[in-house]
Amino acid sequence: MQMDSERIEAMLEKVQKAPRYMGGEMNAVIKPWDQTALHYGFCFPDTYEIGMSHLGMKILYGLVNAQPDWLCERFFMPWTDMIALMKEEGIPLFSLESRKALCQFDMIGFTLQYEMSYTNILAMMDLGGVTLKCAERKRDEPIVVAGGPCAFNPEPLADFVDAFMIGDGEEVTLDVCRTIQAWKTSGQDRQACLKALAEIEGVYVPSLYDVTYHEDGTIAAMRPNCPQAPEKVRKCIVTDLNSAYYPEKIPVPFTEIVHDRIMLEIMRGCTRGCRFCQAGILYRPVRERSLDRLLDLACELEESTGYEDISLSSLSSGDYTCLADLIRGLMKKLQDRRVSVSLPSLRIDSVLKESLEETQKERKTSLTFAPEAGTQRLRDVINKGVTEEDLMDKARDAFEGGWSSVKLYTMIGLPTETEEDLAGIADLGAKVTACYFRVPREKRAKGLRVVVSASSFVPKPFTPFQWCAQDTQSLLREKQEIIKAHIRNIKGVTFNYHESRTSFLEACFSRGDRRLGSVLLYAYQHGCMLDSWSECFQYDVWMQAFEACGLDPAFYANRVRGRDEVFPWDVIDAGVTRAFLWHEWEKARRAEVTPDCRQGCQGCGIQRYPGVCQYANRRRV
Amino acid sequence: MRIGVVFEKGERLRHLGHLDLMRTMQRCLRRSGLPLSYSKGFNPHILLYFASALSVGAVGEHEIMEVDLDRNMDVSQFMNLLSVSCPPDLRILQAFEIREGTPALMSLVCAGAWRMEVQDPVSDQRLCGQVDAFLAQTTVMAMRKTKSGEKEVDIRPSVFSLEYREGMYHMVLESREARSCKPGVLLEAMCRLAVMDVPRVRLWREYLLGERQGEGMERLERLLCAN
Numbered sequence: 001m002q003m004d005s006e007r008i009e010a011m012l013e014k015v016q017k018a019p020r021y022m023g024g025e026m027n028a029v030i031k032p033w034d035q036t037a038l039h040y041g042f043c044f045p046d047t048y049e050i051g052m053s054h055l056g057m058k059i060l061y062g063l064v065n066a067q068p069d070w071l072c073e074r075f076f077m078p079w080t081d082m083i084a085l086m087k088e089e090g091i092p093l094f095s096l097e098s099r100k101a102l103c104q105f106d107m108i109g110f111t112l113q114y115e116m117s118y119t120n121i122l123a124m125m126d127l128g129g130v131t132l133k134c135a136e137r138k139r140d141e142p143i144v145v146a147g148g149p150c151a152f153n154p155e156p157l158a159d160f161v162d163a164f165m166i167g168d169g170e171e172v173t174l175d176v177c178r179t180i181q182a183w184k185t186s187g188q189d190r191q192a193c194l195k196a197l198a199e200i201e202g203v204y205v206p207s208l209y210d211v212t213y214h215e216d217g218t219i220a221a222m223r224p225n226c227p228q229a230p231e232k233v234r235k236c237i238v239t240d241l242n243s244a245y246y247p248e249k250i251p252v253p254f255t256e257i258v259h260d261r262i263m264l265e266i267m268r269g270c271t272r273g274c275r276f277c278q279a280g281i282l283y284r285p286v287r288e289r290s291l292d293r294l295l296d297l298a299c300e301l302e303e304s305t306g307y308e309d310i311s312l313s314s315l316s317s318g319d320y321t322c323l324a325d326l327i328r329g330l331m332k333k334l335q336d337r338r339v340s341v342s343l344p345s346l347r348i349d350s351v352l353k354e355s356l357e358e359t360q361k362e363r364k365t366s367l368t369f370a371p372e373a374g375t376q377r378l379r380d381v382i383n384k385g386v387t388e389e390d391l392m393d394k395a396r397d398a399f400e401g402g403w404s405s406v407k408l409y410t411m412i413g414l415p416t417e418t419e420e421d422l423a424g425i426a427d428l429g430a431k432v433t434a435c436y437f438r439v440p441r442e443k444r445a446k447g448l449r450v451v452v453s454a455s456s457f458v459p460k461p462f463t464p465f466q467w468c469a470q471d472t473q474s475l476l477r478e479k480q481e482i483i484k485a486h487i488r489n490i491k492g493v494t495f496n497y498h499e500s501r502t503s504f505l506e507a508c509f510s511r512g513d514r515r516l517g518s519v520l521l522y523a524y525q526h527g528c529m530l531d532s533w534s535e536c537f538q539y540d541v542w543m544q545a546f547e548a549c550g551l552d553p554a555f556y557a558n559r560v561r562g563r564d565e566v567f568p569w570d571v572i573d574a575g576v577t578r579a580f581l582w583h584e585w586e587k588a589r590r591a592e593v594t595p596d597c598r599q600g601c602q603g604c605g606i607q608r609y610p611g612v613c614q615y616a617n618r619r620r621v
Numbered sequence: 622m623r624i625g626v627v628f629e630k631g632e633r634l635r636h637l638g639h640l641d642l643m644r645t646m647q648r649c650l651r652r653s654g655l656p657l658s659y660s661k662g663f664n665p666h667i668l669l670y671f672a673s674a675l676s677v678g679a680v681g682e683h684e685i686m687e688v689d690l691d692r693n694m695d696v697s698q699f700m701n702l703l704s705v706s707c708p709p710d711l712r713i714l715q716a717f718e719i720r721e722g723t724p725a726l727m728s729l730v731c732a733g734a735w736r737m738e739v740q741d742p743v744s745d746q747r748l749c750g751q752v753d754a755f756l757a758q759t760t761v762m763a764m765r766k767t768k769s770g771e772k773e774v775d776i777r778p779s780v781f782s783l784e785y786r787e788g789m790y791h792m793v794l795e796s797r798e799a800r801s802c803k804p805g806v807l808l809e810a811m812c813r814l815a816v817m818d819v820p821r822v823r824l825w826r827e828y829l830l831g832e833r834q835g836e837g838m839e840r841l842e843r844l845l846c847a848n
Binding site: 010019303337 | 634635636637645647648650654659678708709821
């Protein structure tokens with residue numbers, strides 16, 4: 001299939017935001033198609049602005065292209081106007097680099113960041129001329145792979161994705177590429193390729209497993225149906241981040257994207273053990289990049305991109321061992337070049353006053369705190385080791401330091417939540433406001449703005465709450481109203497909350513099984529896509545899809561699961577054991593906290609991987 | 622030191638708007654490692670001035686901008702450093718020193734030379750027959766978008782020349798803050814005369830023209846170089 005560049009240009013004249021589809025950015029990698037042995041189409045199942053903000057994509061794009069013999073090109077989900085035009089013109093989804101159709105690639109890889117992007121995967125394959133169902137794909141069609149956090153429960157996508165890569169992608173991606181390259185010229189059938197892939201550690205091939213169900217709809221067993229498929233697939237762990245690949249050049253978009261800056265991943269993993277947090281478990285153990293490596297990378301990236309902003313990325317940047325040194329070092333190296341440094345996802349108990357003062361030299365934006373819950377009891381349940389005192393101290397520091405805009409992130413629908421906890425959320429807003437007014441007028445910045453936002457809790461696989469029911473939508477809405485009523489009387493505080501219907505679907509898919517493949521297909525075929533965009537989200541169609549497939553969404557979202565129920569994701573070994581998670585769930589119900597790993601090994605299970613966790617088996621000090 | 626730069630906004634970047642182009646150029650400059658001057662104030666930005674904004678959809682063959690540096694340097698070295706820092710479709714064609722005291726580029730620009738292609742042959746046929754009729758008019762009223770809204774203006778004096786040659790419309794259109802005529806406005810006016818729908822077109826701005834008091838129009842880069 002030869003893509004007609006003239007016709008693409010003609011389409012671009014008619015669409016909104018044409019730079020999304022233009023390609024040709026600085027540092028985009030153009031390689032000769034005919035002289036590369038493996039063609040990898042990297043797909044981000046959302047729009048360009050979202051996908052280009054994603055660090056993982058930049059790492060893997062750089063990594064594959066760093067291999068002289070391979071080529072990696074980018075695909076994003078087009079917006080609805082572009083999709084309509086492409087269908088009208090008969091132009092398939094094309095790569096940004098050489099404008100080749102998706103179906104011309106040897107392998108295509110999707111990154112799974114959130115469940116609400118799943119219909120986009122089907123839409124992109126469909127537009128790109130790739131057969132949706134694995135079982136129906138022909139020999140010369142691409143091998144479809146996927147990775148990312150949602151791959152830890154791959155089952156809802158089992159019908160559509162040939163193989164999943166579980167865990168850190170830096171090493172397993174290369175193994176998978178090598179295997180596919182070898183198979184490409186071997187003349188063997190697809191099945192042979194899938195079996196070879198299943199033998200790679202960290203790769204899960206759903207078609208090589210059979211699932212049986214109990215009468216009540218729960219899973220009876222999930223077993224491999226061939227010798228190549230392991231009983232359990234162990235996640236991949238990059239042991240040393242310093243030697244791990246990290247791009248020194250990243251494509252710089254022409255148009256503004258969501259996170260339009262350099263992202264410096266300072267560490268991976270988190271030792272805190274918040275019980276609602278899936279990432280905190282999936283990315284264990286904690287691994288840090290060294291100060292020197294980070295300073296070098298920051299300079300390289302700044303020089304190769306021209307970005308004026310750099311942000312430190314990790315689950316809990318405040319926990320980085322030499323954070324203050326790092327920030328000081330970055331300031332020193334980059335000050336002349338007028339680069340500003342920002343720290344996202346600050347945990348309120350770890351913000352160093354000193355580093356706050358250093359970052360503000362450049363720019364003052366809004367500060368975000370995540371107390372997550374309104375009372376100490378509930379914060380203990382979720383093991384968010386933050387006290388009200390911590391929060392108030394940090395808020396005061398921030399106000400004294402010249403900030404006047406604060407965001408408070410919380411969740412509703414957490415296990416054991418009561419009305420008191422909800423009132424507590426409003427109360428936090430009030431106390432932060434009071435804190436601002438206690439700072440003398442001449443010392444504080446004008447224009448106080450406190451935003452309290454409440455998202456609806458979604459229980460996730462591989463967390464202590466994986467057994468929990470999600471609150472029903474009506475209950476969640478009731479809870480939103482309660483907080484709203486409490487906050488109405490507090491001056492200077494605004495309340496934001498998320499649409500509970502999206503959270504409900506997320507809950508279905510995050511802990512769903514492979515039967516949901518039919519729901520996904522139905523929803524897509526009846527017009528669902530871009531579901532994370534409220535203007536495109538069609539809840540009613542989703543409900544129709546469940547009904548048409550004879551499945552009850554409440555079975556997935558609102559059901560309490562038994563201690564020994566077989567979960568669809570049991571086939572994956574995420575490092576942390578089920579026994580540990582259950583133990584944590586029991587402690588949660590008693591509102592009992594678990595200390596940070598740095599205060600002594602809690603025996604989560606990651607210690608079974610030798611040499612990867614610096615805190616493994618370490619005694620309490 | 623003030624440096625004038627002639628660059629090309631290539632075919633692939635035709636859909637890039639002015640703000641995106643400015644942001645891109647700022648990043649190219651930052652990548653280059655040149656001794657850039659920054660504005661004072663709370664959010665310092667690079668001292669970079671475009672002679673004239675180019676609209677979305679148009680290719681710019683000889684666009685002009687000014688970059689201010691903290692110290693003097695050789696212009697060919699400047700050009701090399703900037704060239705390697707730009708993406709393939711943003712080509713640096715020429716760099717030269719702008720003498721101190723030269724007015725701001727924007728105030729020197731008086732017109733742009735354009736090339737326009739009508740995509741479909743039927744519309745093209747009808748439209749090219751209107752060129753002479755258009756030129757024969759002494760006034761042609763059209764809506765001009767300004768900051769304060771739309772107002773009706775006579776565009777005829779702003780059309781310095783208009784010619785149909787080898788399937789292309791070649792035109793020189795006035796481009797000043799006080800008075801201007803964009804190719805799209807001219808196209809609409811011609812279509813109104815011809816009683817036809819506005820067809821899809823491709824646009825190239827070939828170069829910019831400047832004017833010094835009392836002297837005629839000249840290509841802006843020449844005018845700046847000679848200064």
